[in-house]
Amino acid sequence: MARHGGRTVRDLRRENRSAVLQRLYFDGPMSRLALGSAAGLSSGSVSNVVAELLADGLVEEAGSLGADGGRPRTLLRVAAGRGRLVGVDVGETRVRVELFDLAMSELARTESTLPGHGSRSYDVGVVAGHILDGITEVLGADGAAPDARGPGELLGVGIGVPGIVEHTAAGTLVHGQTVGWDAVPLEALLRGSSQLPADVPLFIENGARTLGQAEMWFGGGRGARNAVVVLFGSGVGACVVTDEVEQGRAVEWGHLTVQVRGRRCRCGARGCLEAYAGAEAMLARWREAGGQPPPGTDEEAALTALVSAARPGDGGEADPVAAEVLAETAEYLGAGLADLVNLFQPERILVGGWAGLQLGPAFLDSVRTHTLAHALRHPAARVGIALGRLGPDAVTVGAAILPLAAFFARGGHRAPVDSPTPVPAWQTALGGRLAEQRGGG
Known part of the structure; x- marks a missing residue:
């Protein structure tokens, strides 16, 4: 089989098909003319690839686009079905x-x-x-x-x-x-x-x-090359996407030591971030301080009770124990995010996971304040911190x-x-x- 710079004709065909599919997926529907420019292919190559993809059922026509003084251009898209x-x-x-x-x-x-x-x-x-x-x-x-x-x-x-x-x-x-x-x-x-x-x-x-990859493709990470996406659930973890880590990397951020000889973490070590942040740790500290989640509730319902006690929506008096747990968690989480800011200097930090989304914007405002207080000024001035957009x-x-x-x-x-x-x-x-x-x- 003929080779071009070490690649076979089959390799080139696969790469061209891949380029066309990706451009249509992210930016379609598109005409063949626009597709060629976006994918970096000649009009002949685009026509050949599109013909193959249409025959395979991977691409379908999606209406047409009027052209001044000329015939309408057929729009193409990836066939969802x-x-x-x-x-x-x-x-x-x-x-x-x-x-x-x-x-x-x-x-x-x-x-x-x-x-x-x-x-x-x-x-x-x-x-x-x-x-x-x-x-x-x-x-x-x-x-x-x-x-x-x-x-x-x-x-x-x-x-x-x-x-x-x-x-x-x-x-x-x-x-x-x-x-x-x-x-x-x-x-x-x-x-x-x-x-x-x-x-x-x-x-x-x-x-x-x-x-992390969901937020980068479809959510709050779109348009950013450097980002950290935090999973805040029963425990905490993170995905780091940077120029140096182009494929994205999961990091055991929850087991960063934030307190020497601190609380015992469920991993067996002492003082991990996860021993202070994350839903399980928050609820454990609330119970230890005298808080009483409703009996028989699961973790998500118990966290809802904690947040309601700390921030009653009807104008009632806040439970000081629950409020202190939330405040302390925000400070620890902010300090942990500051370490990520200093290490990776991301453009964005997105907080997702069921617990992070449940705690919501008010909690995130406090986390953001602590992050900026602990991080170095230059990278802190460049980072945006927000909730993930894709939900649970x-x-x-x-x-x-x-x-x-x-x-x-x-x-x-x-x-x-x-x-x-x-x-x-x-x-x-x-x-x-x-x-x-x-x-x-």
Whole structure:
């Protein structure tokens, strides 16, 4: 096969298909003329690629655009119904599974509660069962067959998990110290079930990272190259996206030491940020100080009670204990964010996760004040701090982006299951769009 600079004709064709798909996805509908300019391709190359993608059902016509003195230009877009994507959020209290089309419109969802929340040690077999049952349920609700090919085929399953994710030749391992997982072979467990067909691509990443890529593609991170996206749930974590970490990196930010010989963290160390911030730590400190969440409530309802006690909406008197817990948490979280500002100098910090969104703008104002007080003046003056925009489904959206990005990177072909774990393509796609925007400015 002919080679061009070390690349084969097949490589070039795949790259051209990938460029066209990405530009249509982010900026479509577009005409062939505009598409050629955006993708950096000649009119002949665009025509050939578009013809292939139309024949494959990946692209469809989306009306026309009038042209002065000439014939209207046909607009093109990615065909949303061409494939299906599953996103899974393995949280610390529940597993959420959602099915999306290529436009990331939700088609079906299910959620199940995890047992053993008090012990913080989860049976991986139970978790894997919830994941597999959830996948089966959402596919059944949509009438899709997981091993079908062609229109509506399942392009892959993405899973966001707590802990450190290690990709090995034998499959993906999860090191979730706070939930009692030590090198758990999650991929092998899922692959070993008949509920997941052997040819369906599977992508497993840290939940903070999937949250980060969702916000970067569709939420508050759009247009930024340097950002930190914080996952504030039962614990805390972060995804760092910088010029130096172009693919995004999940960091165990919650286990940064903020108090030497401080409170015992659930990871076993003392003084971690997560021992002071995060919903579980907040509720523990409230109880220790005499606070009384309503009996029998789950973590989310108990946090709602804490916030209501600290900031009663009817003009009543605030509970000073609850108010002090909120104030102290904001100070610790602000100090932790200041470390991220000093280390990575991001343009933006976005706070997501169910607890972060529940605490809301008033809490974030206090966090922002403490962040700016602790950070170095120069990077602090350049950073914007805001809530994430995608709500509680951000992790499942980000997880579903994993197979979508790989699908685009392969020019609209599903990744083979036995291929090595690919370099994540979501930031590469985003980076190409940013470069184009900056060049046009």
